[in-house]
Amino acid sequence: MKKVAFYTLGCKLNFSETSTIARGFESEGFQRVDFSEAADIYVINTCSVTENADKRFKIIVRQAQKANPEAFVIAIGCYAQLKPEELAAVDGVDLVLGATEKFKITDYLNDLTKNERGEVHSCEIEEADFYVGSYAIGDRTRAFLKVQDGCDYKCTYCTIPLARGISRSDTLENVLRNAKEISSKGIKEIVLTGVNIGDYGKGEFGNKKHEHTFFELVQALDEVEGIHRLRISSIEPNLLKNETIDFVANSKCFVPHFHIPLQSGSDKILKLMRRRYLTNLYVDRVKRIKEVMPHACIGVDVIVGFPGETDEDFLQAYHFLNELDISYLHVFTYSERENTLAAEMQGVVPKSVRSKRSKMLRGLSAKKRRAFYESQLGTVRTVLFEGENKEGYVHGFTENYVKVKAPWNPELVNTLHEVELTSIDEDGLVRFEFVEEKMLA
Incomplete structure (x- = not known):
């Protein structure tokens, strides 16, 4: 029996897809082992959101080679779609699969002989127009359930539309079937995940018509028997509607926890980023949540050091976040990505300044989390x-x-x-x- 091992970089969505691909291997008779063990095949699911993820890929390939120098090493995921030739050139990599090919991975494994240079099978991203449902069971207590993939937004810093294609969704029936399957395994919590889950409902092949809305998905999942908790992983502020907030407040299963990307507390920077809202809408979303769920936890994504961000812009963003009734921050230091508009923008912020600003916001996050925890004592x-x-x-x-x-x-x-x-x-x-x-x- 051939042994296969998996390593996942990046987001919850990647974890859900790795799990589904791994189950496909197991159904074809492969034995799954830990990545630190000797395996015949190592599959690395890559991420391209940060520079760090790019660098870590080479380290992970070396780990696989150390465990078994003769093993067949495969790269999949966002980085594999964006820069397949670059990954194929990494010493030890045998196969690179793009956004659609990764779901048919075992079709490419007729010959496991090591290649002098990695072989690439990667579609044009326009061809990534079908949907593959997936879910990951992490530590036996919660599962990540993918409901949507791709993104139609054109944020100037983001490569995800280039790596994952257009926005498309799973059918409501399939999401409910997966949810029932997860709960039947004794898993107590399901985290809904996707690239832009508030956009849920867009069909395949670029069909912009929403078969169902995100709100209808939430309503239907709340009725699935056997699920104890449902958590919304991350949702754009402009797509988080009052009806969803109010429903969660009175829901049987959905928990009072929202993660809402902000990216900047400066309207000037939000416009440069081409985000689809300004700070006043964000304030409105936070207020609405806290009105109906005073004990709700609200997490925020923020990018520091975006081109054009002056000291004044940063301090404005810092004070904006300081005054918001939020619970923690995920802080990302801006890094230039090829083929994005932001990479060509003026006003590049020195890396040392980006680092300093990032440190300040991480400090603010620790303060916010502590204050939120203190507010919950005695409850x-x-x-x-x-x-x-x-x-x-x-x-x-x-x-x-x-x-x-x-x-x-x-x-x-x-x-x-x-x-x-x-x-x-x-x-x-x-x-x-x-x-x-x-x-x-």
Whole structure:
């Protein structure tokens, strides 16, 4: 039996696709092993969002070669679609598959002889016009369920439309079938993922008609039996409608946690980025969530050091974020990407300045998270415990994304308990007391 190992870089969407591709290998008789073990085939699912992901690819290839110098190494994912020849030239890479080919990966494995240079099978991105559904089961407690792929937005810094093609969605029936399949495996939480999930409903082949809206998807998933928690991974502020916010506030399964990309707190920079909203709309979304769910957790994506961002622009963005009732930030330091408009823009910010600004925002994020956790002390929440023993502790998340810790107890894994949040530990995680000893699920 041939052994195959997988490594995933990047987002939740990549993890869901890796899992689906891995299940395809297993159904054809391959044995899946850990990436650190000797395998016959190593599949690396790449990302191109940051410079770092590009560099890490070469390190991971070397890891595979160290485990088995004769192994067949395959690159798939966004970087493989954007720069297939560059990846094919990396020492040790045998096969590079583009955006559509990766889902037919086993068709390319008739001969596992090492190649002197990687072989490339990559479509033009315009051909990536069909949808492949997928989901990933991570640590046995939650699953990432892909509902949408691609993006029709033209943000000036982003290569994802070039790597993943036009916006297209899974059918509602298929999403519900996958959700039922996940819940039948005893998984307690499903995280909805995609490139632009608020755009859910666009059909295949560039059909812009929405068969169903994102709101209809949310309503239908809330009725699936056996699901305990549903989480929306990330949604554009202009696509997060009041009807969705209000529905989540009264939902059976959807949790009060939103991750809403902002990218800049300066309207000038948002316009240069070609985002589809300005800061006033973002403020409105945050206020609406907090009105109907005061305990909701709100995460924010921010890019620092975008071309044209002056010290004044950055400080304006910093103060904007400081005053917003949000819970944490994901901070990205801008890096130039080929074939994007931003890479040609004037006003390039020195890398040392980008780094300094990034550090300031990471500090603000830590302050925001601490303040949010403090606001939750004394409240009763439901915790889903995870499966990993981390230095003698078990961790878990409340429905509103407060991370808690307790001494390791394997019986807690993948169970839901009502707890009272009591104090914040020195590592920033929250301690609690069980409200009742009986499990909720």
